[in-house]
Amino acid sequence: xxxxxxxxxxxxxxxxxxxxxxxxxxxxxxxxxxxxxxxxxxxxxxxxxxxxxxxxxxxxxxxxxxxxxxxxxxxxxxxxxxxxxxxxxxxxxxxxxxxxxxxxxxxxxxxxxxxxxxxxxxxxxxxxxxxxxxxxxxxxxxxxxxxxxxxxxxxxxxxxxxxxxxxxxxxxxxxxxxxxxxxxxxxxxxxxxxxxxxxxxxxxxxxxxxxxxxxxxxxxxxxxxxxxxxxxxxxxxxxxxxxxxxxxxxxxxxxxxxxxxxxxxxxxxxxxxxxxxxxxxxxxxxxxxxxxxxxxxxxxxxxxxxxxxxxxxxxxxxxxxxxxxxxxxxxxxxxxxxxxxxxxxxxxxxxxxxxxxxxxxxxxxxxxxxxxxxxxxxxxxxxxxxxxxxxxxxxxxxxxxxxxxxxxxxxxxxxxxxxxxxxxxxxxxxxxxxxxxxxxxxxxxxxxxxxxxxxxxxx
Ligand SMILES: Nc1nc2c(ncn2[C@@H]2O[C@H](COP(=O)(O)OP(=O)(O)OP(=O)(O)O)[C@@H](O)[C@H]2O)c(=O)[nH]1
Ligand SMILES: [Mg+2]
Numbered sequence: 001x002x003x004x005x006x007x008x009x010x011x012x013x014x015x016x017x018x019x020x021x022x023x024x025x026x027x028x029x030x031x032x033x034x035x036x037x038x039x040x041x042x043x044x045x046x047x048x049x050x051x052x053x054x055x056x057x058x059x060x061x062x063x064x065x066x067x068x069x070x071x072x073x074x075x076x077x078x079x080x081x082x083x084x085x086x087x088x089x090x091x092x093x094x095x096x097x098x099x100x101x102x103x104x105x106x107x108x109x110x111x112x113x114x115x116x117x118x119x120x121x122x123x124x125x126x127x128x129x130x131x132x133x134x135x136x137x138x139x140x141x142x143x144x145x146x147x148x149x150x151x152x153x154x155x156x157x158x159x160x161x162x163x164x165x166x167x168x169x170x171x172x173x174x175x176x177x178x179x180x181x182x183x184x185x186x187x188x189x190x191x192x193x194x195x196x197x198x199x200x201x202x203x204x205x206x207x208x209x210x211x212x213x214x215x216x217x218x219x220x221x222x223x224x225x226x227x228x229x230x231x232x233x234x235x236x237x238x239x240x241x242x243x244x245x246x247x248x249x250x251x252x253x254x255x256x257x258x259x260x261x262x263x264x265x266x267x268x269x270x271x272x273x274x275x276x277x278x279x280x281x282x283x284x285x286x287x288x289x290x291x292x293x294x295x296x297x298x299x300x301x302x303x304x305x306x307x308x309x310x311x312x313x314x315x316x317x318x319x320x321x322x323x324x325x326x327x328x329x330x331x332x333x334x335x336x337x338x339x340x341x342x343x344x345x346x347x348x349x350x351x352x353x354x355x356x357x358x359x360x361x362x363x364x365x366x367x368x369x370x371x372x373x374x375x376x377x378x379x380x381x382x383x384x385x386x387x388x389x390x391x392x393x394x395x396x397x398x399x400x401x402x403x404x405x406x407x408x409x410x411x412x413x414x415x416x417x418x419x420x421x422x423x424x425x426x427x428x429x430x431x432x433x434x435x436x437x438x439x440x441x442x443x444x445x446x447x448x449x450x451x452x453x454x455x456x457x458x459x
Contacts, residue, residue: 006097011107012458015258017291018267019183019284020115020191023332023372025083026435027265028112029072030372031454032092033444035108042444043451045458046100058093058107063253067092067112076373076445077437080404087196089113089254108458111261116192117254119184122290123247124255128240132223135186138286139173139223144279148176156225163235167213170222175207181276181425184283187213187221187246194250215246259295263326263457266291268349270331274413277425281352288353297324298360327365328453329353335371335448336430338387339378341415345369351419368453374446375436379409387412391433404434 016024034043038052045052060066067090072083092110123131139145139153146153152169155161174190178199185191190211192198199211214220221239229236258264266288273281331349334342346369357365376391389412396402413428437445 005103006101006105008104009095009107010101010104011109012263013109013111013261014263014265014457015111015113015261016265016267017113017118017258018115018332019118019269019272019287020085021272022115022267022269024112024115024267025072025086027267027330027332027370027372027450028067028092028110029069029076029083030445030447031450032067032069032094032110033073034447034450035094035096035454037442037444039444043447043454045451045455046098050098050100052096052098054105055094055096058095060091060093061109064089064091066090067110076435077441080434080437082435085198086112086114087192089117089257106458111258113254113258114192116185116188116198117250118287118291119186119191120188120251121255121287121294123186123243123251124294128221128236128243129229131243132225132229135223136225138184142282144180144182144282145177148180148182149173152222156228159227160231161228163238166222166224166235167220168208171208171211171213172204174213175204175211178207179204181280182283183280184286187250189213189215189246189250214242215249219245221246255294259324261324263328263459264295264297264324265328265330265453265457266353267330267332268353269333270345270348270415271333271336271428271430273352274415274423274428275425275430277427278420278422280425281419285352289356292356292360295324296360297327297357298363325362325364326457326459327357327363328368328456329357329365330368330370330453332370332372333430334369335374335376336389336412336433337415338381338389338412340381340383340387342369344415344417347417348415348419366456368449368456370450370453371448372445372450373435373437374448375433384414387414389431391431391436394432394434 016028018024035052036055040049040051065088069092075081075083090112095105095107097105122134126134139149152173155165155169171190174185177185178191190199190213194215199207202210212220213222219242221242224236224239268284273284329349331345334345337345346367350367357363376389379388379390381387388409390407390409392404392407393410394401410431412430
């Protein structure tokens with residue numbers, strides 16, 4: 001195809017969101033690998049036989065760190081290790097031509113963030129008072145939260161309290177929430193600080209002593225009850241100013257950037273939710289709902305689909321209005337699930353989040369079961385038989401990480417037909433494995449359905 005005919009560039013901005021450890025960075029690494037070393041048989045996109053050519057990596061936008069694709073892929077291919085956990089937001093920009101697009105090439109911007117940060121999403125558009133009411137509402141009305149937060153809630157009931165005592169008991173509450181697999185930890189710097197230091201496994205008291213609920217030791221804050229806000233205006237003033245600074249420094253740069261995406265990939269790690277227990281499920285659902293509120297995907301009524309279509313056709317890509325019109329819900333790590341149960345994984349994800357998307361006008365959404373790097377194989381099992389898989393285990397029986405060894409057989413849990421009404425952490429177990437990467441270095445990993453996700457979000 002003659003290049004002169006490609007007189008415009010179609011820009012797609014795709015943000016990947018989901019809780020920590022959901023598989024965002026692995027998904028992006030595998031996706032980039034498949035676009036860069038494209039093989040239409042293994043990664044079909046667009047019309048049958050479509051090829052990708054002239055793939056070029058571009059500089060990220062000003063103010064963005066580059067997504068460390070080479071480092072992540074190197075760790076998978078040369079060291080047989082999963083990429084390290086993400087510490088800061090990053091962007092990957094590439095440009096390529098597709099043989100099925102005659103008049104346009106594609107500029108693709110991909111966004112990654114540390115999953116911890118999405119617990120702060122509700123802070124966007126909330127002032128300190130509104131955030132306090134919201135958090136306390138959650139802490140008081142939910143039994144699981146209440147039990148984790150007893151000392152903090154006791155302190156809140158006193159007519160006057162010291163800042164030190166308030167912050168110490170809130171930190172203890174956050175530490176208890178972590179230990180009870182509750183991912184709604186806000187301010188999220190308690191879990192992952194701005195230097196990229198994650199909270200290490202420790203007792204609740206140790207965590208509360210080592211971590212900060214805020215940007216640093218001096219800038220900590222916690223929710224305040226209405227009575228305390230009334231009785232201690234000095235404290236309200238101090239916390240409000242720290243909260244505002246936190247929102248400006250942490251939340252706006254990470255979360256607000258996702259508002260300008262054209263499509264979102266939202267990972268719902270069904271394996272983690274089942275393994276973590278009902279509290280993990282509730283929190284993840286709450287976080288997804290908050291994300292929907294602040295990112296407001298769907299057509300903006302003032303423009304409408306027609307105006308958007310016209311602007312796409314007529315305006316240069318920098319001037320086109322951007323908003324999220326497509327949402328790919330993905331249940332990752334399909335390879336940890338036995339083939340007998342794979343349809344159930346998709347169904348569980350749907351049951352959890354479909355309502356949120358269905359309520360949005362003008363939002364196109366779909367559900368995908370995916371494996372970004374297929375790392376197991378399954379042995380055949382009768383419908384109710386044990387689900388036996390083969391892979392290189394990442395942990396020993398006590399949950400400690402072990403170096404990669406030989407392939408082993410292991411049993412993985414059967415998925416339920418629907419979410420149970422109540423289940424404890426540990427009832428479902430999906431053993432983690434080391435990544436399986438092809439020995440040939442330029443050969444992208446085996447995947448399931450990543451091509452379908454790419455087709456859906458790159459329009
Ligand atoms: N078996 C299997 N495991 C996966 C796959 N994708 C991710 N994982 C597992 O999930 C872990 C986390 O994946 P990441 O991509 O780092 O997760 P993330 O969402 O980027 O997490 P944060 O950076 O903490 O927000 C990996 O270390 C793997 O153990 C997959 O396709 N198959
Ligand atoms: Mg990551």
